[in-house]
Amino acid sequence: MRVELAQALVDTADGQRAEEILRKCVHCGFCNATCPTYNLLGDELDGPRGRIYLIKGMFESDEVDEHARFHLDRCLTCRNCETTCPSGVEYGELLELGRDYIHRQSPVASLLERILLWVVPFHRRLRFLVRLGRLVRWFAPKSLKRMLQPVRTARVEDDGSEATVTLLQGCAQRAMTPEVNQHIAKLLRARDVTVRFISSEHCCGGLHLHLGRHDQALKHMTQNVNALYSETTTTYVSSASGCGVTVKDYGRLLGTKEAVALADRTQDIAEYLQQFTFERHPNIVRVALHIPCTLQHGQRIHGLIEQILKRTGYELVPVRDSDLCCGSAGSYSLLQPELSERLLDRKLTSLEERAPDVIATANVGCQLHLTSGTSTRVVHWVSLLR
Ligand code: SF4
Ligand code: SF4
Structure with a gap:
């Protein structure tokens, strides 16, 4: 794809990276076939190819287009299009650049977005509001009610011992389904793996990144690296794939020695558990x-x-x-x-x-x-x- 960046963006790192990604796209449209929003809505602008054109338009005109904001907001960031694309277009990264550009030029945020950004990355605030919300969930809007489903909770202990594995807790998981990591810890300890939780673990930064707050995302990520990283820990394991995908990308996003090492040492729980054998639950097949x-x-x-x-x-x-x-x-x-x-x-x-x-x-x-x-x-x- 031919790209002519706006003069103001020619010498910027974001402009250059956007151009590099955009140039790989050959307009074939294969990606539309696997895009959930394109399949639902049938609108070219709600598919990856259309969204790529909208981002290109913004970077060429150096103007925020409300039309583009509308269609980019409807993208799930599921990256199914990236898996399908034969040309290796890094759509997820391009979308990050596009959303960040929009937010810089026109930093409007809905009340709901502000609340989410104030609550979700802080697990204590989230846990408090989830508990409160569960008490009154029948009065909540439908979209919020689903997030407040009661789940069985259990306390996750910080065993403070020298780590073989550090389990990442995640903000939403720590507040809403802590029994998952509790169970993983039991499984691993039964297999003589020393498990550690870091109580000062910070938000991974994924929410800010998805909502186009690149600078704030980097701040959260840096705080998280400072809390988690230690030279002696060789393995970090994430059981919330939404957090895992962000932490694994810290090398690209932060680029510091510690961030690269943390990203390289992070595994999804499936990658770590593949070395063990387990028994089936007797009542489930x-x-x-x-x-x-x-x-x-x-x-x-x-x-x-x-x-x-x-x-x-x-x-x-x-x-x-x-x-x-x-x-x-x-x-x-x-x-x-x-x-x-x-x-x-x-x-x-x-x-x-x-x-x-x-x-x-x-x-x-x-x-x-x-x-x-x-x-x-x-x-x-x-x-x-x-
Ligand atoms: S499949 Fe890849 S190259 Fe083809 S239009 Fe989509 S992003 Fe562009
Ligand atoms: S990330 Fe998902 S929703 Fe967004 S354009 Fe790609 S396939 Fe469609």
Whole structure:
């Protein structure tokens, strides 16, 4: 794709990187075929190719286009298009640049966005509001009600011992499904792995990044690196794929020696658990698996969870369109409730088609979002390992 950056952007790092990515696109449109919003809405501007043109237009004119903001806001950041693209266009990074550009030029934020950015990255605030919200959830709007589903909670201990593995807790997971890491810690300790939690762990910065607040995202990331990184820790493990995908990208985003090392030493829980064997839960056999976009398209981890679950004795039921997003997508379910709901319905229809015993997934956001629309039990997949 031919690109002529606006004069003011020619010598900027963001302009140059955007141009580099844009030039790889050959307008073929293959990516539209796997884009959930394009499939729902059928509008070229709600598909990756159209959004790429909108970002190109902004970088060439050096003007914020409200039309572009509208269609970029409707993108899930699921990166399915990146997996499909034969030319290697880094759409996720381009979208980051586009959203950051829009926010710099025209820093408007809805009240809901401000609340999300004030609450979600701080797990104590989030936990307090979640507890409060659960008490009055019947009066909350539908889109918020789903985030307030009651879940069984358990205290996660900081065992303070020398680490073999540091488990990343994540903000939403720590506040809403802490039993997941509790269970992982038990599994690992039973296999003689020393597990450590860092109580000062900070937000990974993913939410700010997705909402176009690049500078604020970098601040959170730097604080997180300072809290987590130690030279002697060789393995960090994340069980919330939305956080894992961000931490694994710290090398690109921050570029410091510590950030690069932390990113290189971070694994998704599936990567770490593949070395062990487990037993199946006696009352569960048939599992419908939803692999989050942040795992399959972001971290490019394919087939690993399937392999571990099959080896453990579970039957994985076939799921149609398993590459498509469930509509959770970080804050998307709150900021774009109507589209999110349509994607949820479609995803649950596919997941429940073969009447599974449970639905399993690998990210707290997907787990809560899917739970809100079904009576089938939805679990983090590690809960199936004994
Ligand atoms: S598939 Fe890749 S090269 Fe083709 S239009 Fe989409 S982003 Fe561009
Ligand atoms: S990230 Fe997802 S929703 Fe956004 S353009 Fe790509 S495929 Fe479509």
